[in-house]
Amino acid sequence: MKRESLVSITDFSKEEILDLLQKASRFEANPNQKILEGKVVATLFFEPSTRTRLSFETAVNRLGGRIIGFSDASTTSSSKGETLKDTIMMVSNYVDLIIMRHHLEGAARYASEIASVPVINAGDGANQHPSQTMLDLYSIYKTQGTLSNLNITMVGDLKYGRTVHSLLMAMSHFNPTFHFVAPDELKMPIEYKIFCEQHHIPYFEHSEFSEEVINQADILYMTRVQRERFTDLMEYEKVKNVYTLHNSMLDHSKENLRILHPLPRVNEISYDVDSNPKAYYFQQAKNGLYARQAIICKVLGIEV
Structure with a gap:
């Protein structure tokens, strides 16, 4: 270079x-x-x-x-x-x-x-997507006061989502715990799970987007299922609306929880979440x- x-x-x-x-x-x-x-x-x-x-x-x-x-x-x-x-x-x-x-x-x-x-x-x-990662890190630091020892839950398209790949690698410096929530078709690729193991980063995989998983999180990182990455549109139709975050699902979440999303969103975050003070995705974009x-x-x- x-x-x-x-x-x-x-x-x-x-x-x-x-x-x-x-x-x-x-x-x-x-x-x-x-x-x-x-x-x-x-x-x-x-x-x-x-x-x-x-x-x-x-x-x-x-x-x-x-x-x-x-x-x-x-x-x-x-x-x-x-x-x-x-x-x-x-x-x-x-x-x-x-x-x-x-x-x-x-x-x-x-x-x-x-x-x-x-x-x-x-x-x-x-x-x-390294510049997105830097604004994600800045958003996490601003809202949590630290980058260290955080519980980060990534939801949705973890296979094709370049933002989650970059963020995972950047957070390896700061002793995170990851929860990966994705259907089988969109799981975190094996090379990133190997990366976590090599850096002694604990991670847990889930197929169900439950309140139990949400309630553990300091950062909830939602992603869009990306139609443009699919060669088979039938596969996309099968998973496009697999997870949606509704405001009621946040009732028992941590006070410090912040919801991030690289945007654009489609259906994965309901509009009733926007007024919740834990929603941070528009400020994240400003950052x-x-x-x-x-x-x-x-x-x-x-x-x-």
Whole structure:
């Protein structure tokens, strides 16, 4: 990788993660600065995005930089057959930083190896989503006052959910206990369970989304069943509404419980949960601005 690309959350040490959280806090206190003045950032989104693209672009704009890029690959030369390599090599000529989302796992790693500027992975298939992880960690830290010794329950699409994969790896520094709630078709992949075992992280698997599981949690991390990851739509129809969180299910949950979701949601969180003070997913999305400002400055080598 060239310079300070961020492809996987494992590219950052525990100390670097904690330092980024402190920087995010400073950006929350003062998000409008001119430290990217004269910098041009490319946002290359080969897959649809709302929060990730807009928060990255807002982060650059609030720091005085400029944005080029696309949010629809069909409007670019990739629709004419241009390879990812040629796109990255060409865009590298114009910008100081590339932020990329791609449907292929490993695309961001490949881009970082050929680009002459840093690359931030904004999601590569079902693999990793490290900037989402940083805003998740910031949200957990803000609501719990710590990252250590927490009981984290992940619910839904744990097979294709790149956000839960990245979060699991990041939390390995902080002695968590995980509960994985998923149907058989969407269980946490074996490589992540092996990762937990290698790092002596206790985890428990459940197929039933019960109040007993909810009541143990400090963080309840809900996920959407992702239609775009299924090649067989019959399989998707079978599991798409398998779990729904209703407000009544939170009656006996811990006072410190906070509900996170990377969004967008479909049916997995009922709208009656939104007014519960334990619902934190909209504030979580707002935290993405500050976390991404911190990440951008780190990969560009800008001290804040």
